[in-house]
Amino acid sequence: MSNLPDEKTFALFDTPPNQKLISVLFERGSKTILFPPIETEKVDLSPESNAILENLTNYDWIIFPDVYTVEFFLQNLEECEIDLFGLDAVNVCVFGEAIADKLRFVQLHADIISDANECKEAFQALSNYLNGELQNLKFILVKEISLEYEIKNYLTNGGGAVEELSLYAAKISNKSEIVKAKTLLKGGAIDEFVFSSDEDLIALRHYFANESIASVLSEIRISAVSQNVFQTLKENKLRPLYFHAGKE
Structure with a gap:
C-alpha cells in the first residue's frame, strides 16, 4: 500500500x-x-446521427468505449423519446466493467465486456465472440467527437460496416x-x-x-x-x- x-x-x-x-x-x-x-459537453446531433438513433434496431452492435459515451447516449435517447428497451434486439460491446455497470444501472446488458480497455483487445473479444464472422454486420461506434478509435479500422478490414456516433466533446x-x-x-x-x-x-x-x-x-x-x-x-x-x- x-x-x-x-x-x-x-x-x-x-x-x-x-x-x-x-x-x-x-x-x-x-x-x-x-x-x-x-470538461464534457453534449454536441448537437447531425442529421446522420439523428438517423442512427432513430433506427438503432437496423444495426447489429453498439460499441461504448468509455462511460461518457453511455451517459450522453442515454441522454439523447431520452431527449429523442426513443424507447430504451428497444435495444434488446441490438448487441452491445463495452470497453471494461465500469461501462457495463453504467448500462446495468438502466437495466441494459452488455454482451461483451472487454477485459482490457484497448481497441485491439476489444476487437479480439468481438471477433472471438463472432467466430471471426464480421462480414455484413453493422456496428455503431459511440464516441467523443475528436477521438479516433482503431477498432473502426479493425472492423471494416474484417468486412463489417461501422457508423460513428459522436455525442460529446471533451474540453x-x-x-x-x-x-x-x-x-x-x-x-x-x-x-x-x-x-x-x-x-x-x-x-x-x-x-x-x-x-x-x-x-x-x-x-x-x-x-x-x-x-x-x-x-x-x-x-x-x-x-x-x-x-x-x-x-x-
Missing part, C-alpha cells in the same frame, strides 16, 4: 472528489502536482497547465499517480490521445482509492496498488 513520505511527488486530478485527499497531501508537505480535469480549459503537467509526468518528476475515479483515466486518454497510457505511466507507481477504480486500472494494463492515506 502507498504511504506518504514527504520526499515523494504525487499527481492526481483537481476534482471535487479529490479535495479531501489534496488537503491531506498539502498539510503533510507532500509535493503534489494537480492535473486539470476535462480542456487550462491548456498551459496541462502542458506543464504532461511535461512533468513524462520527464520523471512524478513518483505516484493517484486515481479516484474512472473519469481520471478518461481524461489522461484525452491528454495523451496518440499514446499508450500504460507506456506513459510505465515508470510511475499507480494507486487507486477504491476497488472499482482498481479494476478499471487493471483493465487498462496498469498495475495499481490500493492507496492508503496514512503513513506506514
